[in-house]
Structures are given as structure tokens and as C-alpha cells.
Amino acid sequence: MNLDFTEEQGMLRTAARDFLTKECPKTLVRQLEEDEKGYSPELWRKMAELGWMGLVIPEEYGGMGMEFMDLIILLEEIGRNILPGPFFSTVVLGSLPILAAGTEEQKAEFLPKVASGDLILTLALTEPSARYDAAGVATKAVAQGDSFVINGTKLFVENAHIADYMICVTRTKKGATPEEGITLFIVDAKSPGIKCEVVPTIALDKLCEVVFENVIVPKKNMLGKLNQGWPIVARTLEQGAVAKCAEMIGGAQAALDMTVSYVKERVQYGRPIGSFQVIQHYCANMWINVDTGRSILYEAAWKVGEGLPAAAEVAVAKGWINEACKFVTERGVQCHGAIGTTRDHDIGLYYRRAKAAELAFGDTDFQREVVAQQIGL
Amino acid sequence: MDFSFSPEEKEFGVQVRTFLDREVSDEFLSDLEERGEVDFSREFTKKLAQKGWLAIAWPKEYGGGGASIVQQLIFNEEIGYHHAPTGAHRQGIKILGPCLMVHGTEEQKRKYLPPITAAEVVWCQGFSEPNAGSDLASLQCCAIADGDDYVITGQKVWTTNAHRADRCHLLTRTDPEAPKHRGISYFLVEMRSPGITVRPLINMLAAHDFNEVFFDNVRVPKENMLGEKNQGWYVSQTALNFERSGIEEVGMASKTLEELVDYCKETKRNGKLLANDLIVRHKLAEMAVQIEVARMIAYRVAWLQSKGQIPSYEASMSKLVGTELRKRLGDIGMQILGLYGPLETGAKWAPLKGRVLRAYLHALGQTMAMGTSEIMRNIIALRGLELPRA
Numbered sequence: 001m002n003l004d005f006t007e008e009q010g011m012l013r014t015a016a017r018d019f020l021t022k023e024c025p026k027t028l029v030r031q032l033e034e035d036e037k038g039y040s041p042e043l044w045r046k047m048a049e050l051g052w053m054g055l056v057i058p059e060e061y062g063g064m065g066m067e068f069m070d071l072i073i074l075l076e077e078i079g080r081n082i083l084p085g086p087f088f089s090t091v092v093l094g095s096l097p098i099l100a101a102g103t104e105e106q107k108a109e110f111l112p113k114v115a116s117g118d119l120i121l122t123l124a125l126t127e128p129s130a131r132y133d134a135a136g137v138a139t140k141a142v143a144q145g146d147s148f149v150i151n152g153t154k155l156f157v158e159n160a161h162i163a164d165y166m167i168c169v170t171r172t173k174k175g176a177t178p179e180e181g182i183t184l185f186i187v188d189a190k191s192p193g194i195k196c197e198v199v200p201t202i203a204l205d206k207l208c209e210v211v212f213e214n215v216i217v218p219k220k221n222m223l224g225k226l227n228q229g230w231p232i233v234a235r236t237l238e239q240g241a242v243a244k245c246a247e248m249i250g251g252a253q254a255a256l257d258m259t260v261s262y263v264k265e266r267v268q269y270g271r272p273i274g275s276f277q278v279i280q281h282y283c284a285n286m287w288i289n290v291d292t293g294r295s296i297l298y299e300a301a302w303k304v305g306e307g308l309p310a311a312a313e314v315a316v317a318k319g320w321i322n323e324a325c326k327f328v329t330e331r332g333v334q335c336h337g338a339i340g341t342t343r344d345h346d347i348g349l350y351y352r353r354a355k356a357a358e359l360a361f362g363d364t365d366f367q368r369e370v371v372a373q374q375i376g377l
Numbered sequence: 378m379d380f381s382f383s384p385e386e387k388e389f390g391v392q393v394r395t396f397l398d399r400e401v402s403d404e405f406l407s408d409l410e411e412r413g414e415v416d417f418s419r420e421f422t423k424k425l426a427q428k429g430w431l432a433i434a435w436p437k438e439y440g441g442g443g444a445s446i447v448q449q450l451i452f453n454e455e456i457g458y459h460h461a462p463t464g465a466h467r468q469g470i471k472i473l474g475p476c477l478m479v480h481g482t483e484e485q486k487r488k489y490l491p492p493i494t495a496a497e498v499v500w501c502q503g504f505s506e507p508n509a510g511s512d513l514a515s516l517q518c519c520a521i522a523d524g525d526d527y528v529i530t531g532q533k534v535w536t537t538n539a540h541r542a543d544r545c546h547l548l549t550r551t552d553p554e555a556p557k558h559r560g561i562s563y564f565l566v567e568m569r570s571p572g573i574t575v576r577p578l579i580n581m582l583a584a585h586d587f588n589e590v591f592f593d594n595v596r597v598p599k600e601n602m603l604g605e606k607n608q609g610w611y612v613s614q615t616a617l618n619f620e621r622s623g624i625e626e627v628g629m630a631s632k633t634l635e636e637l638v639d640y641c642k643e644t645k646r647n648g649k650l651l652a653n654d655l656i657v658r659h660k661l662a663e664m665a666v667q668i669e670v671a672r673m674i675a676y677r678v679a680w681l682q683s684k685g686q687i688p689s690y691e692a693s694m695s696k697l698v699g700t701e702l703r704k705r706l707g708d709i710g711m712q713i714l715g716l717y718g719p720l721e722t723g724a725k726w727a728p729l730k731g732r733v734l735r736a737y738l739h740a741l742g743q744t745m746a747m748g749t750s751e752i753m754r755n756i757i758a759l760r761g762l763e764l765p766r767a
Contacts, residue, residue, distance in 0.1 A: 001386075001447050002379040003680040069378060260762050275765040280758035287757060288694055295673035302380045316669045319662075368662035375665045376638055377652045 003298075005073070013073050019050065020081035026346050032084040033204040037162055039085030048117025053091055057099065061111035068239070068305030072246045072297070079250030082349055084205070086120045086159040092243045093158070093236060094121025097167055098186070101224040101232045106186065110165070122163040123240075124154040124187075124210055125233060132237060132362055134230050135178035139212060141170035141185060146219050148172075148185060150193075150212040160196050160208035163189045168212070172227055179230040184223040191215050203356035238311070241318045241361035242304050245297045248325040248357045252290045255332040255350040259283065263335055273335075282331050289324035296320055312374035319367030322358040329354040380676075382447065390451045393430070397459040400424055403730075409462060410722065413584055415735075417464035417541060419496070425466070426496035432470055439478060439486065440494035446683035450624055450676065457628025464538050464586070468500035469493035473546045473565075480563075480604040480612045489544075489565065501568070503533040503547035503590060504613065511752050513548075514557045514610055518592060520549035520564060522599070527551075527564065529572075529595040535746075539575045539588035542568050552607050563609035565601045572596075582738045615687065624675035626699030626743065630668050630706050633736050636729050637661060637710050644728075651713065660709045667705065671698045690761035697753035700743040707737030 005013075023043055032038055047053065056071050057063025071091070078087060095114045098106060098121075113119040129136040139152025150170055160166060166187045173181030189196070193215040196208050224232045260283055263274030273279050300317035303310035329351040333340040340347045358364065382390065400421065409415055425431040434449035435441020444452075456463060474493050477486055492498040509516035518531025529549055539545065545566045552560030568575075572595035578587035604612035638661060641651035651657050678695045681688045688695075710733035711718035722731030744750045758764045 001382060001676070001680065003677055005378060260764070264765060271767070272765050275767045277755070277767070280762075280764050281751070281754045283762055283764060284754035284757040287762060288698065291694060292670045292674050292698060295677055296670050298378055299380050299669075299673050302378050313669070316666045319666045320670050365659065368659045368666070371662035371665050372658040375634070375661065377641065377658050377661060 005069075009070060009073055012070060013077060015050075016052075016074050016077035017080070019046075020077060020083060024081055024083050026082070026349065029082045029084055029349060036198075038159070038198075038204075038206040039162065043083075044085060044117055047087070048115075051115075052087070053095075053117050054111075054115025055091070057095060057111050057115045061107055062115040063111065064115075069298075069301055072243065072301040072305075075243050075246035076250035076253075079247030080254045082251065082254075082353065086122065086162060088243065088247070089122035089158040089163070090114060090120050092240055093123035094119075094165070094167060096239050097123070097184070097223060097232050097236045100235060101184075105220070106223065110186070119164045120159065120162055122157055122159050122166050123236065124157045124160065124166045124168040126154065126156045128153060128155050130156070132366070133178065134182055134233070137169050137171050137178075137182055139168070139170050141168075141172050141183055141217070143172075143219075144216075147216045148183075148219065148222070150185065150187070150215040150217060152212050154210040154212070155199075155207075157208045157210050159206050160189065160210045161198050161206060165189055166210070167223060168217075169229065169233055175227065181227045182230040182233065183226050184229040184232055185217045186221045186223050187212075187215065187217050188221075191217070201356060203353045205353075205356060237361055238304055238314045241314050242297070242300050242310075244357055244361050245293075245300065245317050245321045248321050248354065249290065249293050249297050251350045251353055251357075252286075252293065252321075252325045252328040255329045255347060256283070256286050256290050258347055258350075259286065259332040259335045266337075279335060282335055286328045286331050289328050293317075293321045293324040311370060315362075315367040315370035315374065318362060319364050319371060322364045322367070325354040326358060382451065386445075386447055386451060389448055390455065393452055393455045396428065396430075397455055397461055401459040401461045406460060407730075414462070414464075415582075415584060416462045416586065417538060418462040419465045419499070421462050422465040422496045426494065431466060431496055432474065432494040435470075435474060435494065436478070439474070439490045446679050450679040454624045454628040454631075454672075457625030458632045460629060460632065463625075465499050465541070466493070466496060468502050468538075468542075468546070469498065472502065473500050476546075476612060476615050477603065479615055482600075484600070485565070485603065498544055499538065499542045501536050501539045501542035501545045501590075503536055503539075503545045503566070505535045506532060507534050511749055513613075514561065516548055516550060516561065518547075518549050519553070520551050520562060520597070522551075523596075526596040526598055527562075527602070529564070529566070529592045529597055531592050533590040533592070534587075535578070536575075536588045536590045537586050537746075539568070539590045540577065540585070544568055545590070546603070548609050548613055551609075555607060558610045560607055561609040561613075562606050563603040563612045564597050565603055566595065566597050570595050570597070580738075580742060582735060624672065624679070624695075624699070626703050627668060627672045627675055629736070630664070630671070630699075630703050633703075633706055633710060633733065634661065634664055634668060636732065637713060640729055641713065646715070657713055660713065664702075664706050664709055667698075667702045671695070671702050674698055690757045693748070693753040693756040693761075696748070697750050697757075700740065701750060703736065703740040704744055707733065707740045711737050 051064045054063030055066050059065040098110050127136055127138055141148040141150045166189050168185050168187045170183050171181055172183040175181035193213040195211040199207050199209055201207050263279050264272055266273045296317045300313040303313050332347050333351050336347050339345055429442055433442040433444045433452055437443040477489055506516050506518060520527040520529045545568055547564045547566050548561055549564055550560055551562040572593040574591040576589045577585045579585055580587055641657055644651050674695045678688045678691050714728050714733055717728045720727035
């Protein structure tokens with residue numbers, strides 16, 4: 001057992017925190033919430049120069065060859081500072097499945113461009129059925145000569161409006177189980193027949209509706225094997241859930257820090273409100289939630305990073321952190337009083353994101369059902 | 378980072394589990410229960426000593442096993458899981474011993490440590506008083522110097538196992554004029570000393586574990602003071618931090634959850650297996666989540682200890698999470714058992730031998746013992762977050 005980070009990991013955290021504090025102030029976060037693209041190409045370029053997009057891509061594909069846990073550290077800082085843009089969709093949802101399941105040719109084509117910041121990716125999985133399991137995939141792909149033709153509607157697709165390529169999860173066969181007959185394609189987002197529209201959300205995080213109408217994709221863009229794509233999605237969902245947990249814990253820590261500073265300064269009845277026991281216990285409970293969440297996050301991240309079976313740990317982590325993050329941001333708003341409820345106050349940025357993040361990759365009930373199965377029920 | 382145990386540690390875990398499966402059988406636990414000694418067995422403590430596992434994590438120079446903190450963690454989780462009785466050694470092994478190693482004189486270490494590791498002496502802890510609970514530092518039991526002795530007069534309360542103990546580690550006031558934290562001294566007292574009276578307090582489980590202890594001019598030699606005069610508060614804080622870092626709660630909760638899961642898989646209600654009831658599934662899953670969360674926070678406390686650090690607010694967090702978890706689990710377990718839940722141990726129809734009921738009642742005391750959940754939150758807020766004092 002070793003529950004410490006390495007010195008290099010400590011340096012990565014510090015460097016990421018310093019960079020984001022300087023380059024991504026909350027003024028920029030607010031500006032990008034209202035921005036059509038939702039990200040800053042200039043900041044994106046700087047992140048690429050730091051090697052962030054290629055952090056876990058092997059060196060032979062132009063990346064830094066670091067570990068999943070390193071990515072978790074970076075995502076924690078990204079969540080702490082709220083970095084708007086397509087980092088999550090490109091790196092976690094796009095590059096990881098290509099790295100895991102891509103052909104040599106696909107890896108050579110896409111990964112170096114991801115690492116250099118020249119490609120934005122996303123995963124088109126969910127549909128209007130709004131579920132994360134294979135039964136929710138109705139979008140069809142039908143073979144036609146050297147290509148497949150995709151028809152259907154994807155919904156809640158992150159950053160599809162700016163993506164260069166989407167990994168589209170399709171149904172290619174009606175199998176005995178919902179998992180059978182799923183096939184993935186790396187689809188050029190500019191292909192004729194794709195219509196994309198940003199749907200405004202609580203976190204203004206650029207979720208899109210993407211309609212595929214007779215979209216032609218060459219067979220060579222198939223990711224993984226025909227009809228056997230679900231395990232790739234399942235693995236990506238596990239990685240995505242843990243990665244989302246990292247962002248959430250970073251955000252919860254920021255909300256806690258902001259609240260603790262505030263209650264030390266805010267004076268009522270002639271003393272800082274942080275000297276009242278009721279506020280102290282709110283803050284203690286917030287911290288317990290952040291701290292326990294972080295411990296469970298690292299356990300899940302370690303398992304996923306090691307490639308070990310992690311279904312239970314991931315569901316435990318997401319199930320816990322969903323509730324922890326909502327609790328912490330809600331108490332954070334409460335400790336700020338009325339000012340915390342305004343659109344202008346930063347605590348609200350975290351409160352809104354906590355709800356969006358809870359629902360991504362499975363809400364608490366979804367995770368509890370997974371855990372129930374894992375404990376033998 | 379690496380959350381795995383080494384092959385040696387895993388092998389050790391198997392050995393411990395095999396030993397405890399044998400020594401802490403259902404019959405053994407039922408027998409203790411009948412004797413009214415649910416958490417107390419000198420025989421079991423003796424067996425641990427013979428096995429070399431009693432003071433497993435103590436340094437070898439003090440008669441310990443010199444095992445790593447990780448091995449201790451594995452061991453304690455198994456002890457909790459098996460509901461093994463620890464009352465006959467908990468104070469000596471987990472609290473006083475480590476405290477003596479830090480604050481004791483060489484002579485005190487020689488005198489007091491070997492009988493602990495040999496399972497010859499049972500200690501009780503004289504901290505709380507009727508008017509000094511959460512506000513422990515306001516304690517009034519006083520010790521006045523008289524020749525080569527101190528003379529102790531006052532009352533202690535909630536003294537677990539005082540009626541079974543040989544010795545008591547005791548906090549007393551030695552300077553009534555000093556600020557309350559700076560006038561306390563720590564003594565090691567023989568329970569057979571003239572002037573000590575022990576009276577039972579019966580807990581909600583109808584068991585006699587707690588006591589009131591009265592000191593009426595009890596003479597204690599000066600060399601029995603642990604640490605410097607008037608520094609007893611600081612010595613005691615070391616003790617509390619050692620005690621608060623346990624993982625036993627996690628082990629106990631894991632066992633209860635497993636039993637509930639098995640019960641739900643074989644019990645039908647209204648023609649339907651409980652295991653197929655969505656509400657039941659989610660309640661048990663929620664508990665599984667909380668158990669794993671509590672386990673990880675306890676692991677981190679152990680990890681800090683293994684690096685030679687003394688956790689303070691981290692240990693408070695672990696104590697709070699673990700004990701509140703068991704209270705919640707007791708409640709959820711009782712809900713799932715429905716009308717069968719309140720049936721007492723030994724009653725006809727009592728499911729799971731009444732263990733869920735006992736967990737429900739037992740868990741209450743744990744959120745008070747060694748600092749209430751509220752005190753844990755105070756520590757977290759004041760020491761951890763450095764919020765201003767009132």
C-alpha cells in the first residue's frame with residue numbers, strides 16, 4: 001500500500017493549479033458560458049503546449065505517456081478552477097477509447113493530433129432515451145459497400161458543435177442482449193447529413209443534439225469490431241465516471257475553500273460567522289464529504305488505471321461523490337447567505353455544475369443499482 | 378499510489394481470518410452474551426497474546442510484534458468483522474500502551490508494558506466525570522501531593538470495564554488555579570487501592586459495561602504520574618488520537634451488511650424476495666457505499682500513522698464516519714427486518730439471532746464514546762479548517 005502521490009504528481013498538480021488560476025479566471029469562465037463555441041482557442045493552444053491533451057497518450061503518438069492517475073490529478077484541478085471547453089470530451093471520451101480499441105492506423109492518425117491540440121473529439125452515445133446502457137442505443141448503422149450509413153438522433157453530446165470527430169455508438173444488429181450488436185464509428189463531424197444544435201443547460205456546458213441523416217462513414221473508421229463495440233463503451237463509461245468524479249471533487253474543494261474563507265471574514269453579531277458552532281459544523285460536514293470523496297475517488301482511479309475490474313469501486317465513488325458534491329455546494333451557498341444565490345457569485349458556478357455532473361455517467365440511483373448487484377443482490 | 382496489499386499482507390489476512398473463524402465462533406459469542414460479557418474475554422485476549430498478535434503493531438523492544446501499520450489495519454478490520462471481544466485489552470493495547478511509549482519514563486515502560494502484552498492486566502480509563510463529558514478539561518477529580526504520594530478524591534463515570542479492570546489510567550486536577558487545560562495530571566492507579574468504589578451503570582442493551590468510579594482519598598505513589606505534572610491534558614490527547622483511528626467499525630458493519638444481504642436473498646415478503654425489492658436493494662447499496670467510504674478514510678489514517686505522523690482531525694473524521702455509519706446501518710437493518718427487527722436475541726422468530734437489534738442499540742454508544750460526533754466536528758472545524766473560536 002502507498003497512499004501518497006509521487007513528487008512528479010505533486011508538481012503536476014501545482015503547475016496545473018498555477019496555470020489555471022492565471023489563465024482561466026472566473027471572468028473567462030463566465031464569458032465562455034455565454035460564448036457560442038464555449039472554449040478559448042488561445043487557452044486550448046497553451047494547454048496543448050503544456051502537453052495536457054497528450055498526457056496519457058504514449059510518447060510514440062506524440063503524448064507524454066503518463067498514467068491515468070496523472071490525468072485524474074489534472075482533472076481535479078480543472079474541476080477546481082472550472083475550465084470550460086472540450087478537454088474532457090476530447091481526452092477522456094475521445095482519445096481513451098481510440099487508445100484502447102483503435103487500429104494502429106487509427107491511433108497513428110488521430111492520437112498525435114489530439115496531443116498537439118489540433119483535434120477536438122467527443123463521444124456520441126446517449127439519445128433522447130437518456131440512458132447510459134446499451135439498451136438506450138437506437139441509432140442505426142447499416143453496411144453499404146465500403147461504408148456504413150448512420151441514421152438516428154444523439155442527445156446530450158458534449159461539444160459536438162465544435163468537434164472535429166465524434167465516436168458514434170450505433171446499433172448494427174439486433175442481438176440476443178442489448179449489448180450485442182453495438183458498433184462504434186469515428187465519424188467526421190463535418191460529414192454531410194449531420195445536424196448539430198447546442199441545447200442550453202444548467203451548467204451551460206454545451207451539450208448538443210446531433211441528428212444523423214444518412215451519414216456515410218467509411219468502414220476503416222470502425223472503432224473495434226463489428227457488433228462487439230459495447231465493452232469499449234463500458235470501459236469508457238467507467239473511465240468517464242471516475243474522471244467526472246475527479247472534476248467534481250476539485251469543484252467541491254473549491255466551494256469548500258471559498259466558503260471557509262468567507263465565514264472567517266463575514267461578521268454578524270460582532271463576530272465572524274465561522275465562530276458560530278452551527279457554521280463550524282456545516283463546514284466540518286462539507287469537508288468530511290470532500291475528503292471522503294477524494295479517498296474513494298483515488299481508490300477507484302487506481303483500480304481503473306491498473307486495468308483491474310472496477311465496476312464496484314467506480315459505482316461506489318460516483319454514487320458517493322454525486323451526493324457529496326451536491327451537499328457541499330448547497331451548504332456553500334447557504335453559508336454565503338443571499339449573496340450566494342445571485343448569478344454573479346462564483347459559488348453558484350459550482351452549485352450549477354454539481355447537479356449537471358451528478359446526472360452524467362449515471363446518477364446516484366443508477367450507481368446504487370450497480371452496487372446492489374456487486375454485493376450479490 | 379497503490380491500494381493493494383502485498384502477497385505477504387494478504388497471506389497474513391488469511392491467517393488472521395482463519396484463526397478468528399475458529400476462535401470467535403457463533404457459540405463463543407453466544408456464550409459471552411449469556412455471561413453478560415459481550416465484548417470482554419480474558420481468555421480470548423490471552424489467546425491473541427499466545428499467538429503473538431495482541432500487541433502486533435507495537436515495536437519489538439516493548440514486546441510487540443513489530444508488524445507494520447498495514448498489518449495492524451488488516452488485523453483490526455478482521456477483529457471488527459468477527460465481532461471479537463476486545464474489552465480485556467483495548468485500553469492497554471490501543472490507548473495506554475502507545476501513550477506510555479511516548480510519555481512514560483523508562484521505569485514506567487518496564488513496569489506497565491510487559492503485563493499488557495502478556496494479557497495479564499486489564500486497564501480501564503478514568504476520564505469522563507458527571508460534569509466533564511465533552512468538556513473533559515473541566516474535570517474536577519483532584520489529586521493533592523502528600524509526602525511521596527498523591528491523594529485522589531472525586532468521581533469518574535462511563536468507566537467501561539472498571540468492575541473487571543486491574544488498573545486505571547486516570548486524569549486528575551492537580552492545579553485548580555491554572556487555566557483548565559494546564560492543571561491536569563495523568564496517573565496510573567491500581568484498582569484494588571483502598572478508597573475506590575465501583576458502581577454499575579446498565580446500558581440500553583441491558584449489559585453491564587459502564588460504571589461510576591468513586592475515589593475517596595486514594596493514595597497513589599508520585600512515580601505513578603505519566604508525563605509531567607499539569608501536562609496530563611496533552612498526554613491524554615495523544616491517547617485519544619490513537620483511539621479514534623480504528624477501522625473496527627468498518628469490519629463490524631461489513632459483517633452486518635453481509636448478513637442482511639444473505640437474509641434478503643432467502644426471505645420472501647408478500648410473496649417476493651426482499652432482494653428483488655428496489656427500495657431494499659438501494660438501501661443496502663447505500664450502506665455498501667458508506668462502508669467503502671469509511672474503509673478508505675480509515676486506511677488513510679493508518680497510512681499517515683505508518684509514516685510516523687499522529688493524525689488528529691483525520692482520525693476524528695474516521696471516527697465520526699465509522700460510528701455514524703453503524704448507527705445508520707442499524708436503522709436500515711431494522712427497517713428491512715420490519716416487525717421482526719425488534720425481536721430480542723434468543724426470542725422465537727428473531728431473525729439473524731437478534732444481531733441487527735444489538736447493532737442498532739450498540740451503535741448509539743459509539744457516537745458518544747471517546748468524543749461525541751459533535752466534538753469530532755468541532756475538532757475538524759477548529760484544528761482542520763482553522764475556523765475562529767467563539
